Amino acid sequence: MASVAESEFTLASRRRRFSRRRLGRIAAPYVLLAPAAAVVAVVLAYPLYLLGKMSFEKYGLFELIRHKGRWIGTANYSSIFHDAEFWRVVLRTIAFTAVCVSLTMVLGTAIALLLLQVGRVMRVALTTGLVLVWAIPTIVAVDLWRWMVDFEFGVANWTLTKLQLGDFIRHDWFANPWTGFGVFTALIVWGAIPFVSITVYAGLAQVPHELLEAAAIDGARPWAAFREVTLPLLKPIFVILTSLSIIWDFQVFQQIWVMLDGRPNSDYYTMAIYAFHESFQISEYGLGAAIAVVMVMFMFAATLVYLRQMLRTGEVR
Amino acid sequence: MSSVTQIAPTPVAPVVTRPRARKRLRKAGWNALGLLVLVVMVFPVYWMVATAFKPGHDILSYTPQWFPAHPTLSNFTDAVHQPFFWDAVKNSLIVVSVVVALSLALAFLAALALAKFNFYGRKGFIVIILGVQMVPLAALIIPLYILMSRLGQVDKLSGVIVMYLTFVLPFAVWTLRGFLLGVPKELEESAMVDGATRFGAFVRILLPLVGPGLVATSIFAFIQAWNEFIIAYVFLHTPEKQTLMVWLASFTTLRGTDWGPLMAGATLCALPVIVFFLLVQRRIAFGLTAGAVKG
Numbered sequence: 169m170a171s172v173a174e175s176e177f178t179l180a181s182r183r184r185r186f187s188r189r190r191l192g193r194i195a196a197p198y199v200l201l202a203p204a205a206a207v208v209a210v211v212l213a214y215p216l217y218l219l220g221k222m223s224f225e226k227y228g229l230f231e232l233i234r235h236k237g238r239w240i241g242t243a244n245y246s247s248i249f250h251d252a253e254f255w256r257v258v259l260r261t262i263a264f265t266a267v268c269v270s271l272t273m274v275l276g277t278a279i280a281l282l283l284l285q286v287g288r289v290m291r292v293a294l295t296t297g298l299v300l301v302w303a304i305p306t307i308v309a310v311d312l313w314r315w316m317v318d319f320e321f322g323v324a325n326w327t328l329t330k331l332q333l334g335d336f337i338r339h340d341w342f343a344n345p346w347t348g349f350g351v352f353t354a355l356i357v358w359g360a361i362p363f364v365s366i367t368v369y370a371g372l373a374q375v376p377h378e379l380l381e382a383a384a385i386d387g388a389r390p391w392a393a394f395r396e397v398t399l400p401l402l403k404p405i406f407v408i409l410t411s412l413s414i415i416w417d418f419q420v421f422q423q424i425w426v427m428l429d430g431r432p433n434s435d436y437y438t439m440a441i442y443a444f445h446e447s448f449q450i451s452e453y454g455l456g457a458a459i460a461v462v463m464v465m466f467m468f469a470a471t472l473v474y475l476r477q478m479l480r481t482g483e484v485r
Numbered sequence: 486m487s488s489v490t491q492i493a494p495t496p497v498a499p500v501v502t503r504p505r506a507r508k509r510l511r512k513a514g515w516n517a518l519g520l521l522v523l524v525v526m527v528f529p530v531y532w533m534v535a536t537a538f539k540p541g542h543d544i545l546s547y548t549p550q551w552f553p554a555h556p557t558l559s560n561f562t563d564a565v566h567q568p569f570f571w572d573a574v575k576n577s578l579i580v581v582s583v584v585v586a587l588s589l590a591l592a593f594l595a596a597l598a599l600a601k602f603n604f605y606g607r608k609g610f611i612v613i614i615l616g617v618q619m620v621p622l623a624a625l626i627i628p629l630y631i632l633m634s635r636l637g638q639v640d641k642l643s644g645v646i647v648m649y650l651t652f653v654l655p656f657a658v659w660t661l662r663g664f665l666l667g668v669p670k671e672l673e674e675s676a677m678v679d680g681a682t683r684f685g686a687f688v689r690i691l692l693p694l695v696g697p698g699l700v701a702t703s704i705f706a707f708i709q710a711w712n713e714f715i716i717a718y719v720f721l722h723t724p725e726k727q728t729l730m731v732w733l734a735s736f737t738t739l740r741g742t743d744w745g746p747l748m749a750g751a752t753l754c755a756l757p758v759i760v761f762f763l764l765v766q767r768r769i770a771f772g773l774t775a776g777a778v779k780g
Binding site for chain 1: 515516519520526527532536545547548549591594595599602604610612616619620621623625630647648651655714715719730742744747748752758762
């Protein structure tokens with residue numbers, strides 16, 4: 169009798185213990201995630217919600233002091249959509265992004281292919297150089313490019329003049345927005361090439377040898393083999409790199425802002441600078457928020473492509 | 486980690502056979518091109534360092550002085566004696582160390598959940614972590630400013646630290662998750678078969694194996710927090726409270742453009758990042774194909 173009762177008792181307690189352990193097992197991941205999720209909610213999710221809300225509000229200095237915006241419906245949006253300046257800024261940002269991203273991808277891939285061809289020593293030297301460039305902080309890069317294109321003592325003007333490419337003595341690159349954006353393109357592409365080259369090179373080095381051999385046996389010229397074998401295999405990498413580059417270049421801000429001493433004239437406005445100007449310089453936070461929302465929408469397309477590729481390649485398991 | 490690293494790592498070798506001399510000539514041509522690319526890419530960095538070591542009259546010369554023929558450290562002494570330099574160093578170190586510690590602790594727990602447990606909402610959280618990295622800071626800064634002014638956190642290092650978590654944390658979670666996935670489950674299981682508790686297996690097996698991952702992730706967090714400019718620029722108004730990047734960006738406006746000290750200051754600001762970057766170079770090159778983010 170006693171033994172049966174005892175065994176029943178242990179069984180029940182074991183079951184209880186088991187279910188508690190199971191409960192713990194189910195709850196554990198959520199408990200582990202909670203702190204990070206809370207931070208993300210406070211500093212990312214809520215501000216994003218606030219951004220959307222502010223874009224429908226009149227939010228100026230008065231509202232900033234009162235800590236409360238005034239609902240005005242879609243007035244901010246209709247105001248920017250009827251503003252010719254806004255559309256110029258949108259077009260400029262898209263064109264600038266397109267130029268920067270294509271140059272980055274083409275030159276980056278070309279250097280990655282070059283890395284396969286050069287000797288061992290040169291490969292190590294070139295990789296180290298690329299990593300060195302990659303490591304330069306953006307603000308440092310801006311300052312050193314600013315020094316190189318200085319109108320009076322800049323090394324760029326001297327070199328271009330010596331190369332007989334024209335008279336660049338005392339040439340001010342930022343007097344004309346076209347050459348000004350030329351400098352920004354060079355600065356951004358220079359800084360972005362290392363990431364692309366090194367990543368593509370890592371991918372190239374892992375293209376199965378046999379496939380290229382088979383293509384060569386079938387009579388494919390190197391270019392055809394590259395196009396038919398290597399490119400399709402590297403497509404996921406290219407999709408990810410291109411979408412990341414679009415996302416980074418579309419929101420360009422600090423390069424232009426710091427290079428032009430925080431006083432870019434309206435010829436140099438990109439969407440990020442325009443939104444910043446409307447909010448922090450003329451205190452129209454609602455208008456700035458509406459511009460920022462449009463900017464996020466533009467970038468959303470690139471983000472979707474990136475996410476889809478990440479899900480597809482099995483990054484997300 | 487990435488799709489490519491899962492493919493067997495066979496190096497590509499040229500398959501065409503050609504006469505040796507011609508092949509060697511070709512190699513020399515490629516090497517020459519490689520050298521040209523190297524020079525063009527590295528020149529700006531060289532020019533910064535070279536300028537930093539030149540005396541004033543060699544900098545302000547109409548014909549560039551390619552080598553610092555009269556090297557001097559006076560630009561560096563000038564730079565560190567600029568107003569607020571040491572304040573900026575102190576602020577940067579405070580911000581960076583707190584951000585690294587906080588993000589590492591929070592990210593490790595979250596990454597553990599994502600890598601070692603299968604639960605409802607896991608995939609959704611991963612998609613959020615990935616997507617959130619794509620939100621432009623330039624757009625987010627407007628509502629962040631409103632939020633922080635409500636909370637009285639404008640012009641305070643604590644506010645900046647919390648905001649830095651917005652971009653450091655998702656990235657750290659993603660990277661650490663990759664490292665944790667790299668540890669085979671069998672190792673832990675066999676430890677538990679041998680009588681270790683779950684916690685014991687965690688401390689003895691998992692922790693040592695992800696040690697390098699923790700180091701790499703904290704270095705990445707360090708670099709991102711050290712380099713950040715926009716948030717620090719908008720939120721820290723008082724010169725005593727600015728970080729190094731804000732100090733560097735406002736350097737030129739202090740008294741015209743004094744290129745020597747500016748380049749010396751820029752070199753000093755870049756130095757820690759370069760050192761850390763070279764330390765984790767191999768990790769960057771082959772591990773982070775997809776997850777890597779550089780702002």
